Amino acid sequence: MSEQENTLSIVALGGVNEIGKNMYVIQYDDDILVVDCGSKFPDESLLGIDVIVPDITFLLENQDKIRALIVTHGHEDHIGGIPYIFKQLNMPIYATRLTLGLIQGKLKEHGLLARAQLNQIHSNSKVTFGTIKVSFFSTNHSIPDCLGIALHTPEGTVVHTGDFKFDLTPVNEQYPDIHKMAELGKNGVLALLSESTNAERPGFTPSERLVGEHIQEAFDNATQKIFISTFASNVHRLQQIIDAAERTNRKVALVGRSMVNVVGIATELGYLRMPDDMLIEPPEVNKYEPHAVVVLCTGSQGEPMAALSRLASSNHRQIEVLRGDTVILAATPIPGNERNVARIVDNLFELGAKVIYGSGIVTGMHVSGHASQEELKLMLTLMKPKYFIPIHGEYRMLYQHRLLAEAVGVKSENIFILKNGDVVDINSQIARQRRKVPTGITLVDGLGIGDVGNVVLRDRKHMSEDGILIIVITINRSENKIISGPDTISRGFVYVRESEGLLEEVNRITVNSLLKLLEDNVNQWSVYKQAIKEAVGKFLYAQTKRRPMILPIIIQI
């Protein structure tokens, strides 16, 4: 990959110009280290796609040089790609204890655990991979056990922040190690890769403890059952919920697969502490007085199949939300999820619940896990990098992060806003961006990886809007005569029952188009099909202003 020897190269394979599927590559000579292996949820244009992972063509071409995958923390956009990508490329994994625990769960689910090479590290670990020495520093984020990474190469030190905020009064003592960051900066950082999620937000992100205070207040005021929904992976918030439950003498029931899963792993590994007899099973909820129970559940983003949605529509088999119960949505809806969340809030109000909902800024029930502008400036100031590459954000976030870097003194020409696939090469302390490696997105639909492409998606979109009309007709090859049909089958276009006249006309048009061609002795299927498509399509658009996919099937006997 290197243009010439002794070059340090930094590549974004995923995570820039998007939120999700983070994957960065740092290479020095023949040593490649990969940082993170995330996934991303598809937007509404990718119909039927389950998940998106980075395109790893470049890594597959350089398999022999890959020394390790280092994972900064256990969120989906940093670990979610692992089970899919490891089917093609088995890299040794380095991560902290909780992160590894979450990765193991995924690998197990996909039957890949036995082959995995898992290496547990902590913030004081030092690992050497060929020419690159790697050290770490603790950061604070909305999941425990997060790392920033310092990659010391012969060319200089590259720092990757991972996701972070500067929570100076953190829950569970997850302090950001500012002293280590300062030391790195003092010793010289050649290039900084820093996350940009909240680069548009002025100020300093509030401490997670603020949420704890509001949770406690709500628990103190509640007279009946409490339902509280938040991100399962936010172990700090789970801890504060459990603490509030303990102080108000309430038992806790967990509802939702990922909540049960994360609480299990985090408790087992010691990241979540609770009294031995605190957890109860969902069916036990009704055995306790309403004021003695908390239901901790998934679905704070309005996911239609998750626990909170089922509870709000009275579709949970074991637990009911009753008049006077308190329901807390301890999360701000992510853009795109507002409507689903609003529907749940409507339903909860209809059930007579007291609902605490809306933006975390208003309710105090959510703070971001990402650094705002003042914290991003603090990181830049601590690291004093020569070169700066904003990562982990959509274009406007990277752009705002660039402005922040300029404001604290990074030279404008030393800042690189990358697209996925772009490479920054640093040689003799001079950085240049002028190459790309193969890149793209890999779509996962069901078990398949990469076999759903643009044509398939275009067809799905077409059919989702106007449906499909199939026209079947059988002709006798030797006599050039229609011997059966045309028969029309409508799916997602119109009700056949209510559209008999329309479909009869379609049949008439089909026969006319075909007879004309048969008379002219045209003998190509493709011509038959095209003629039918055009004639029927024109007629249907004039009649209905819709353009269903028209699929003539001509059988020659």
Place this chain on the structure above:
Amino acid sequence: MSEQENTLSIVALGGVNEIGKNMYVIQYDDDILVVDCGSKFPDESLLGIDVIVPDITFLLENQDKIRALIVTHGHEDHIGGIPYIFKQLNMPIYATRLTLGLIQGKLKEHGLLARAQLNQIHSNSKVTFGTIKVSFFSTNHSIPDCLGIALHTPEGTVVHTGDFKFDLTPVNEQYPDIHKMAELGKNGVLALLSESTNAERPGFTPSERLVGEHIQEAFDNATQKIFISTFASNVHRLQQIIDAAERTNRKVALVGRSMVNVVGIATELGYLRMPDDMLIEPPEVNKYEPHAVVVLCTGSQGEPMAALSRLASSNHRQIEVLRGDTVILAATPIPGNERNVARIVDNLFELGAKVIYGSGIVTGMHVSGHASQEELKLMLTLMKPKYFIPIHGEYRMLYQHRLLAEAVGVKSENIFILKNGDVVDINSQIARQRRKVPTGITLVDGLGIGDVGNVVLRDRKHMSEDGILIIVITINRSENKIISGPDTISRGFVYVRESEGLLEEVNRITVNSLLKLLEDNVNQWSVYKQAIKEAVGKFLYAQTKRRPMILPIIIQI
């Protein structure tokens, strides 16, 4: 409809438990008045549907009693249903000048103008419809010429607020007529129907003038071209943009069909004032110095086909956004539109534009047109209604509006939160809610109304997620023998090229299923089809974890 004589009935046919398609009915004895006739955009679950309008079964059943459709103002959720519903039910329309102008445009487009009965009213009009005397009062909202309606019946007065805010320093002198509202309250309001859009928002909505100040500031600071995008119907804001353009000596080009349309109507009717030589055509933009031009365009909600989106992706034929141009999004994204808006902002930053975007609270470039909590309390206080029906909002908004009404002294038992179709009957000053009229939604897809139902939508959804696999096979009826096929056609499922093995196996399974049945002398198509569907479906799910729609087509010769 009345349960007994001399009953006043209030019905919501659309607009409660939703934002959109407002339609309310007030009936006294044999006199029915309809207030508003709106439309609503479909949510993402209604694949391919263009627009939704209220179900008017109840009105069709009582056609002989309908005296008028009174329209409060010209927004889509109040007039958008007219062209669709008037094909079935032609009601005399009463509305103010601008509202009528906008309605005429719609009727003309649908070829319905000649048959329409249009009556122009103003805020001091008084009209008698049988037993109901109707008067009006001016309100302020994000479009000029808005009305509140007072319906004086022998049972008492019903007030419908329309959409409103209390902008006490309005643009274009659109003052809310507080004195008339106070007088109505003093004379006694039996029932108030008041809009609830912002019932969740504390405080008092800022004046539209605030936006004018920020627009002027941005215009003063801009050194090159200015692009500004807002809702075309917000004539107040258009006026402030034109005023700022005039003060900074800039010509104005309009881009986007609805912008050209509304500016045309509003200028012609005198609601928008501008210097004679101010407007230029889009192709002329490049003839002027950058600092002498403003482009006023549609697409502030990120609509992919609208002007701003095309400009941001450099897809406009005549005008280009260049480095250093200023782009102002003078609108807060409506929930659900954030991603589309963000994509446009990203593109604009990539073009090097200075972009003013984000929530109106932060940028000052947008204020709501709807009353916040203090204003809703002011309306309730002015009207002092005996009965209160919060309208125009989703359930949680109606619920919060109920709390506000209780707070200013309306008795809890006198407040009715309705669902569409619910009726409140008032007889001898006693109100009861215990009846429903037929209700529902009517889907418009292309030219068709109501012919797209659940089955069609379910099919569209199915095909949008996993596509369709069509299996065609021809059998000889007399010999019970397969004579052609099976042939498989995949659309939106898998690439045929990459899935030959899979599809060959499908063919094999199809033949086996069919031969078995033929051997057993089973002779029912439906059994053949079911057997193929099950066997192929099971196989495909095991292989791909996808469930395409499977459509066996068996032709018997």
